[in-house]
Amino acid sequence: MTILADDDRFLPDRVFAVAKRRLLPVSEAEGGASEPVINADFKPPRGFRARPAAVLIPIVARDHPTVLMTRRTARLRQHAGQIAFPGGAVDPGDADAAAAALREAEEEIGLDPRLVQPLGRLGPYIAGTGYHITPVVARVEPSFRLLLNPDEVESAFEVPLSFLMTPENHRQGSREWDGTRHFFYEMPYDEHYIWGITAGIIRGLYERLFA
Template sequence: MAPIAGDWAISPDPASESHPGVPAAVLVPLLTRREPTLLLTERTAHLRNHASQVAFPGGRIDPADSGPVAAALREAQEEVGLAPSLVRILGQADPYLTATGYTVTPVIGAIPPDPPLCLNAEEVADVFEVPLAFALDPANHQLREAEWRGRRRRFYVIEWQGRTIWGATAAILVNLSARLG
């Protein structure tokens, strides 16, 4: 399956289209509440890349990982202390090629409500939940524009209780919404 291109959601960097991208994976944690929610992280402010951004737990696929699922589970455990045994893998969504050079495979996993978490203070400042129905509702997907690296980019934003979900995280949600719709 070819990756969907373009961090900043819909205007990819042509340079990122000429190579397959660095393999990465994120866990899309779906809390199995009566009304399902998504678990998201806010990255710490001091990080070199994507500081203070809202994201799913995830990162590069390491050579020791057997694939995207193993990487997503490992990263979720490293970042938020989510035990892999608590995650029931539901499937994978379309890979997403970011303008920063990563091909991100979203791994969707169901987790119980209120799982015990232990945030890695070096990477994660906070975690919060967003109702799944809200995140996937196209009415909440705002299209915006900004200049980045000398190019005009269009990207999606999802605002939730004072938090801004954008970039690859919003694009993954918009893509998932379109796929399910």
């Protein structure tokens, strides 16, 4: 497990300054034709339609910044027990993807939106489960207190940003289902197995900020 906490790139002021410069504006309509899709190798099947969704990538402004992540409960129909960012479908009442991500984070883990400053977003991630996901990157004050929704979230934890942004920690994994071999990123950290959509979004964040 590689962690480069002393790398100057991961000092808080440097991280947030780079994020503001290199992320897409959070106020523009997501999913424009000119925006690069994170998982550009995804080939949707005929008739595929994706519902708008958003996730929050909460970067906690500690001396060594961390990323706040969750483990979904085992009772959910999709991605049960997996590591994820707070997020979900964009509702008609949401002003934009950032509003949806903030609302979902408050509903799922009790993250106070007053402590969250959206910095920008990544291009979309198109999930085979039928979602057009906009990842919204935000700065989070470390004074937060969480209240987990047990119907959706089993636990929450923090991972050093330096670990997630070190490409040596981005392993290539694969599995076969429906007669096809699928390839994905995996980033095991302690007892947490980060993979699939979440790891793909993390890789997209790395490529946007540090590659």
